[in-house]
Each structure stands twice: as structure tokens, then as C-alpha cells.
Amino acid sequence: MVTDSEVSSDRxxxxxSDGDPLNKTPSDDEPPDQSASTRNFKGRFRVRMQMIGGALxxxxxxxxxxxxxxxxxxxxxxxxxxxxxDKQQTQREATARxxxxxxxxxxxxxxxxxxxxxxQDYFADxxxxxxxxxxxxMPGAFxxxxxxxxxxxxxxxxxxxxxxxxxxxxxxxxxxxxxxxxVRVNVSLTDIASGRDVWSDRFDGDRTNLAAxxxxxTARLARSLNIELIQAESRRSEVDRxxxxxxxxxxxxxxxxxxxxxxKIQNGQAMDLFDNALRLDPDNVExxxxxxxxxxxxxxxxxxxxxxxDKKQAIYLIDRVLSKTPASASAHTTKGTILLFGRPExxxxxxxxxxxxxxxxxxxxxxxAIALVASGxxxxxxxxxxLALRLSPRDPFAFQWHFWLCHAxxxxxxxxxxxxxxxxxxxxxxSHMYAYVDLTSAYGATGQLEQAQRSLTELNKLxxxxxxHWYRDxxxxxxxxxxxxxxxxxxxxxLRKGGVREQ
Numbered sequence: 001m002v003t004d005s006e007v008s009s010d011r012x013x014x015x016x017s018d019g020d021p022l023n024k025t026p027s028d029d030e031p032p033d034q035s036a037s038t039r040n041f042k043g044r045f046r047v048r049m050q051m052i053g054g055a056l057x058x059x060x061x062x063x064x065x066x067x068x069x070x071x072x073x074x075x076x077x078x079x080x081x082x083x084x085x086d087k088q089q090t091q092r093e094a095t096a097r098x099x100x101x102x103x104x105x106x107x108x109x110x111x112x113x114x115x116x117x118x119x120q121d122y123f124a125d126x127x128x129x130x131x132x133x134x135x136x137x138m139p140g141a142f143x144x145x146x147x148x149x150x151x152x153x154x155x156x157x158x159x160x161x162x163x164x165x166x167x168x169x170x171x172x173x174x175x176x177x178x179x180x181x182x183v184r185v186n187v188s189l190t191d192i193a194s195g196r197d198v199w200s201d202r203f204d205g206d207r208t209n210l211a212a213x214x215x216x217x218t219a220r221l222a223r224s225l226n227i228e229l230i231q232a233e234s235r236r237s238e239v240d241r242x243x244x245x246x247x248x249x250x251x252x253x254x255x256x257x258x259x260x261x262x263x264k265i266q267n268g269q270a271m272d273l274f275d276n277a278l279r280l281d282p283d284n285v286e287x288x289x290x291x292x293x294x295x296x297x298x299x300x301x302x303x304x305x306x307x308x309x310d311k312k313q314a315i316y317l318i319d320r321v322l323s324k325t326p327a328s329a330s331a332h333t334t335k336g337t338i339l340l341f342g343r344p345e346x347x348x349x350x351x352x353x354x355x356x357x358x359x360x361x362x363x364x365x366x367x368x369a370i371a372l373v374a375s376g377x378x379x380x381x382x383x384x385x386x387l388a389l390r391l392s393p394r395d396p397f398a399f400q401w402h403f404w405l406c407h408a409x410x411x412x413x414x415x416x417x418x419x420x421x422x423x424x425x426x427x428x429x430x431s432h433m434y435a436y437v438d439l440t441s442a443y444g445a446t447g448q449l450e451q452a453q454r455s456l457t458e459l460n461k462l463x464x465x466x467x468x469h470w471y472r473d474x475x476x477x478x479x480x481x482x483x484x485x486x487x488x489x490x491x492x493x494x495l496r497k498g499g500v501r502e503q
Contacts, residue, residue: 046061068262088359088387090142093391098167106128106170106224107144107162108132110153114496115178125150126178127185127214128254129259131172134218136360137329141225144168145392146259166393172221178247181245183205187217189224199224200387210217247281250274254290260442270294285321289330292317296338305413314338336367344374344479369408376483385494399428403435410494411487415442433462437471441491444498452498468495469503 095100102317108131113124136143142168167355174187188200206215254273272295275285295314298304321331336350351368366388385405406421419442425435436459442451459466
């Protein structure tokens with residue numbers, strides 16, 4: 001529970017006046033009593049980023065010729081060591097003590113679309129998502145995941161209940177009005193304990209320079225929360241920004257499709273939108289990442305008719321992004337998704353890289369867990385999922401995260417815990433067949449044959465003619481790790497005992 005005293009003691013400094021330039025960063029108006037060591041660090045930081053920027057440009061050129069990413073990875077290791085500290089401490093502490101809201105804990109609620117055109121929802125949603133991504137990378141911030149935030153879309157908000165449910169102190173709200181190319185964004189920062197706005201502002205721009213408009217909002221919010229905004233090589237660096245507003249529009253529509261319910265049709269529609277964006281702007285980074293993610297989804301969900309070629313193209317696209325922008329959390333997460341099936345150890349490295357940049361990324365934490373299981377390290381899988389659920393407790397994919405907890409328990413022969421977590425998964429989504437697979441195995445392994453039969457009946461409704469042989473081929477394709485496969489063999493034995501046919 002958040003108390004008034006806890007929040008009042010951490011109130012942000014008085015926001016900058018309306019006359020202040022919105023494009024100034026906190027480093028441009030440092031307080032006069034700032035320590036010399038802090039100023040020296042910032043100076044070294046700027047020099048480092050200038051050096052890295054030049055190096056990245058060289059690597060991109062060399063990589064295009066050599067076809068390799070050794071140079072990119074060397075620079076990324078420099079970036080992650082010298083620029084990004086261990087930024088996950090806030091998230092770990094918040095998970096260990098969910099009753100204490102972190103000082104800079106917030107949710108960016110879905111911005112209202114106040115345009116006359118209801119179809120402009122994707123545009124307001126895109127701005128909300130971009131701001132969430134940017135604010136999530138601020139040092140010391142604890143930002144609730146997009147998935148949970150969007151469950152509050154078009155709903156009346158009781159701030160005290162919101163703060164208690166999510167364990168946070170602040171809420172960002174806004175409204176977007178688009179009239180042709182002109183864009184107006186109203187934003188406010190609310191103290192959840194009191195329900196009062198402590199800052200609000202209006203930002204006007206046009207869609208040809210949408211990224212700069214979003215940067216202004218992020219910088220002002222950061223100053224209002226008294227958080228230093230580190231402007232490192234980000235996904236919206238100058239080199240990444242699309243100069244074509246129509247390409248940006250197609251890209252935003254594509255991501256709106258990806259964030260919707262997953263299906264082969266929805267994935268194909270998103271791919272078409274990203275392809276349209278790339279025809280207008282072949283270097284649109286967000287469109288490239290989006291297309292790579294569509295290809296990965298097609299492969300991982302077995303929608304693809306050319307698995308090898310699609311996976312190869314997805315890796316090519318994402319490596320192209322990373323050669324220019326190694327500090328893109330979205331690109332690293334996407335590459336992890338591409339590598340998860342077949343190369344889980346390499347996927348782990350990508351998820352770790354993403355989380356060093358964006359420690360508030362619940363999807364990366366959750367995916368890291370299943371990569372750990374596939375790497376034969378199931379005992380390490382629980383903490384990342386717990387972090388994901390703390391960051392996004394109402395996430396649409398929470399059913400899958402609970403299944404991954406179930407799966408880790410099953411790998412460790414912790415059958416009671418596995419049954420409990422798979423039960424939670426089924427309660428959230430009773431059409432997720434893999435939860436029934438693990439339930440059948442856990443019940444079979446423990447001799448609870450009546451329960452195993454009930455679970456198998458539900459499984460066969462979702463996957464008629466499910467067999468041990470089919471499932472073995474599927475999970476063996478995920479990893480060649482010996483420990484993982486030994487554990488899978490035990491799960492297969494549980495399925496046999498639960499009544500599943502061999503072939």
C-alpha cells in the first residue's frame with residue numbers, strides 16, 4: 001500500500017517552466033552545486049558515445065562487406081561495460097518486496113485518441129508504446145509493462161486501487177489529437193496516492209518529426225520525476241529515425257497488429273504493413289525489427305512454409321539493425337526470439353543484452369526463463385518469470401509465463417508446484433495446449449491417473465491425435481543440451497504413464 005508520506009517525501013522537483021526549451025536535456029541545465037566527479041563522468045560519457053558512434057558507422061560498413069558481426073559485438077561489450085551499469089537492481093528489489101513501491105515507479109496508461117477518426121487509435125497507441133519504451137530505459141525507473149498498462153484502456157481509473165494493484169507511485173496519462181499531419185499531445189503526471197496531477201503540458205508537432213516530439217515529452221517527464229535521462233545510442237537515435245512519415249505510419253500500424261491477438265492471419269497482415277514501410281524507407285529500423293519479429297513468429301509457431309529461409313532472413317535483418325544500433329533492446333529481444341528454438345544459449349545472451357538496456361522489459365525476462373530451461377538450467381528460470389509478473393501482472397501473456405514456471409518445475413520433478421502453476425495458466429487461458437501437456441505428465445508421474453485422463457481429454461480437444469512421438473520431435477528440436485533432453489525424457493515418461501499414445 002502506498003502511503004501519502006512515502007510519496008510526499010519523494011515528490012519531484014518543480015517542473016520546468018513553459019518558457020524552458022523543451023528540447024534541452026537534463027545535462028544542459030545541471031544544478032550549480034553538481035559535483036566535479038559527476039560532471040567529469042558526463043564528459044567522459046559524451047566522449048565515449050561520440051567514439052562509439054563513429055565506431056558503429058565503421059562497423060556497419062565493414063559488416064556489409066565482411067558479412068560478420070564480430071566488430072559489432074566488441075563495441076556492444078564496451079557499451080554494456082562502460083555505459084550501462086547493472087540496471088536491474090530496482091526491479092529485483094521491487095519483486096522481493098512488492099509491498100514497497102519503488103521511488104520512481106510508474107505506469108504509462110494508454111493515451112486517449114481524441115481525433116475525430118476512431119481508426120487513429122493505432123497512432124495514439126504507438127505514441128504510448130514508444131514513451132513506455134523510452135521511460136523504461138531511464139536509470140532507476142520501474143515501469144509497468146505495456147501489456148498490463150493496456151488492460152486499462154478506455155476504463156475509469158481509481159488511482160489508489162491502481163497504485164495498490166501495481167505497486168507504483170506515479171501514473172502518466174495523455175491524449176493525442178491528429179489532424180492531417182498536425183499532432184497535439186497532452187500529457188500529465190499524477191501522484192497516485194493523492195490522485196492529483198503534479199505536472200501537465202501540451203506538445204505540438206507534426207508527424208514528419210514524431211520522434212523529436214516524443215523525445216521532448218520523455219525529457220520533460222524525466223525532469224519532472226527528477227531522473228537523469230541518459231541519451232545513449234537508443235532505438236530512436238538520429239541514425240535510426242525514418243524521414244518518411246508514411247513509412248512511420250505503416251510501421252505503427254504493423255506494431256499495432258503484432259500487439260494484438262496472435263494468429264497466422266494477424267502475423268501476415270503485420271508483415272505486409274512492415275513491407276509497405278520498407279518499400280518507402282528501406283532503412284526504417286522499427287520496420288526492419290518488426291518484419292524480423294514476424295518471421296520469427298512464423299517459424300516458432302510453425303506457420304512458416306519455408307522455415308530455414310525465413311529464419312535466415314530474420315537473422316540477416318536483425319543483424320543489420322544491430323550492426324548500426326547495438327544498444328537497441330527491441331533488436332536484442334527479437335534476435336533472442338529468433339534463436340530461442342535451436343540455439344537457446346545464444347538466445348540467453350541476447351535477452352541479457354536487452355535487459356541491460358531496458359531492465360523493465362517483462363517479455364525479455366519471461367523469454368529468458370524458457371531459454372534457461374532449454375539450456376539445461378531450469379533452477380535459474382524462476383526469478384526471471386517472477387520479475388516479468390511483477391512488471392506486468394495483468395499481461396495478456398501471463399498465462400504463458402505461468403506455464404513456463406510450470407515447465408521449469410516439471411523439469412526439476414517438482415510435480416506439486418508444476419500442477420499449481422499450470423492450473424494458473426489454464427485459468428488464464430484454457431486454450432493453451434502445452435499447459436495440458438505438462439499437467440498430463442505431472443499427473444502421470446505421480447500416479448494421479450484420473451486427473452491425467454481429464455487433462456489428456458482437454459489436450460486432445462486442442463490437438464487431436466497428440467502423441468509422445470510428435471511431442472518428442474517438437475521439444476528435441478528446441479535444444480540439443482544433454483541435461484535438457486534428459487529432463488524431457490522424464491516428461492515423456494510421465495506422458496506415457498498418463499495415458500498418451502506413443503505414436
